[in-house]
Amino acid sequence: MRIARLLTGALVGAAATLGAAATLTAVAGPAFAAGDDQQKAPTEAGTSFRTAKEVAQGQRATADASTGDYLYWSFPADAGQRPTVKATVKLPDSAAGPSGATWRVDVYDGLRRRQACMYGTQSRAAAPDATSVELSCTLRTVRAWAEPWANDPLPGTYYVRLTAVDLSPADQGLPVSVAVEAASKEIGGPAAVDGSLAAPLVPGATGATGSQALATGEPDNGWSSGWWSDRWVWTAAGGVLAALAGIGGYALTRGTGRPSRVPPGM
CATH class of the missing domain: 2.60.120.380 (Jelly Rolls)
Structure with a gap:
């Protein structure tokens, strides 16, 4: 459940970042x-x-x-x-x-x-x-x-x-x-x-x-003089997706059972 909550939160964050791209571009672009x-x-x-x-x-x-x-x-x-x-x-x-x-x-x-x-x-x-x-x-x-x-x-x-x-x-x-x-x-x-x-x-x-x-x-x-670009938004979205991929990979590769017993005398 914890992993599911983390994945859901990351997906929501990525969607919000990508959804802001069009809005920020329209605001930052000179009219x-x-x-x-x-x-x-x-x-x-x-x-x-x-x-x-x-x-x-x-x-x-x-x-x-x-x-x-x-x-x-x-x-x-x-x-x-x-x-x-x-x-x-x-x-x-x-x-x-x-x-x-x-x-x-x-x-x-x-x-x-x-x-x-x-x-x-x-x-x-x-x-x-x-x-x-x-x-x-x-x-x-x-x-x-x-x-x-x-x-x-x-x-x-x-x-x-x-x-x-x-x-x-x-x-x-x-x-x-x-x-x-x-x-x-x-x-x-x-x-x-x-x-x-x-x-x-x-x-x-x-x-x-x-x-x-x-x-x-x-x-x-x-004048914007080039300080703004929607590349900023896509870079941030890429960071969120990379974090999401890391969480998913960890959830898939970590073990779910107890550690095996150590043989006697070791």
């Missing part, structure tokens, strides 16, 4: 809920890295612009996230003709290094009968730490640049409407590394005038 901030989504775009309009993940930023403009937005991404940027361009009638215009979306990290897209349609030429162009770019998973020589995406500010290339002179300056949205998938433990940045890559102005930082956006729950 980018739009909520009421959706009403505050930018309705214009910046024209450079320095003037990029900040947008939270989950918000849909819009802007009216002209073909040939370079449009910039910025959003925060934390360790363990795999961001996807989507852009929609509504074309004017004349731009939907055989002009050969190609629209392109690029994503840069806080060091202004262009990040490669794992998949998605990063650039697309407007079809002759098209009224809009859809673009997307899914980045690699943001890492909490990387070697100095690596080009891995790191926690911090990310910049989105949208523009049209291969425009004919007749199509320059035509009005377009654009919409951009960034959202992330939480990858968690499979992307965890043993290390973290001292601070996220959020560029800021350091002039003597104390001017405002270039990008101030951050996750609702702050």
Whole structure:
């Protein structure tokens, strides 16, 4: 009975630890809920890295612009996230003709290094009968730490640049409407590394005038910088299961009868 109670207690402890994994991951993972901030989504775009309009993940930023403009937005991404940027361009009638215009979306990290897209349609030429162009770019998973020589995406500010290339002179300056949205998938433990940045890559102005930082956006729950990973939960669960296996092995291998008598004269 005692062994049964021990086994039952160990099983309950393991179940509680494993059951907490999903809850703790959801709590510890940075949230980018739009909520009421959706009403505050930018309705214009910046024209450079320095003037990029900040947008939270989950918000849909819009802007009216002209073909040939370079449009910039910025959003925060934390360790363990795999961001996807989507852009929609509504074309004017004349731009939907055989002009050969190609629209392109690029994503840069806080060091202004262009990040490669794992998949998605990063650039697309407007079809002759098209009224809009859809673009997307899914980045690699943001890492909490990387070697100095690596080009891995790191926690911090990310910049989105949208523009049209291969425009004919007749199509320059035509009005377009654009919409951009960034959202992330939480990858968690499979992307965890043993290390973290001292601070996220959020560029800021350091002039003597104390001017405002270039990008101030951050996750609702702050930057995790890789301190949390659901690997912690699975490690604890593994310890509980190892203890359970030890108790079970002991119960199976220990003797249940009395020790044999020692022969006389020994």
